Amino acid sequence: MYLYGASGHGKVIAEIAEELNIPIEGFIDGNTSINAIFSYRILANSASDIQGEAVISIGNNKVRKDIVQKNSHLKYVSLISKKANISSRASIDEGSVVMMGATVNSSVYIGKHCIVNTNASVDHDCIIEDYVHLSPNVALAGNVKVGEGTHVGIGACVIQGVKIGKWCTIGAGAVVIKDVPDNAVVVGNPAKIMRYNTD
Known part of the structure; x- marks a missing residue:
């Protein structure tokens, strides 16, 4: 699973995935000043070449909608x-x-x-x-x-x-x-x- 958004909100969602024993492949984020959250790598801002399950870990509602519209190839899970x-x-x-x-x-x-x-x-x-x-x-x-x-x-x-x-x-x-x-x-x-x- 990939988490789209490397922030405090992402940390909480990562811990839920860990609680559920769901492997995290990494975070997708455009902030180049950070390399990892916990032990998870930060990937490039674009998800166009990523396949698999994802959760958007960003609190802003309009940003989440925009990401979904631009990345319909991802399989979004709850x-x-x-x-x-x-x-x-x-x-x-x-x-x-x-x-x-x-x-x-x-x-x-x-x-x-x-x-x-x-x-x-x-x-x-x-x-x-x-x-x-x-x-x-x-x-x-x-x-x-x-x-x-x-x-x-x-x-x-x-x-x-x-x-x-x-x-x-x-x-x-x-x-x-x-x-x-x-x-x-x-x-x-x-x-x-x-x-x-x-x-």
Whole structure:
């Protein structure tokens, strides 16, 4: 397996692969100032000549999507820590990672290339679309929908039944009690729209 992105986030994903006894061939990264992470070599930025399984180990949602679009020849796999609590009735799509201490409950769908970070909690019947990042200690109540590319900041919580649009930013510690439109940046308790993402 190759990990695309040699950063702190990559270190956490590498340790999940080690926990699962999955051999790591190396990291793919354009940062020429580093030669290795742990004992794993850093390869050239381009993955065009690499074949095999891969996980994108970069936290930025737009960057992950761009890498996938440029490297469709790779076989993307999911990594789920043994220390996560995953319902047998949950569905997690390719390329997604679930970190230690996370909980994913019954009838949850998690899309492609998502991050469910340390101690995040996703309750029953939630839908998490592709390229979403749920930061550490995020808490989603039941029947929440999070649109493609949205980043939910550390410690944010969302009450039941709320729909969050695509490519939103939910600020750290925000308390979301009503629906959030596409591209909105919301912060506070209760969460309020501050501006809209434009890129």
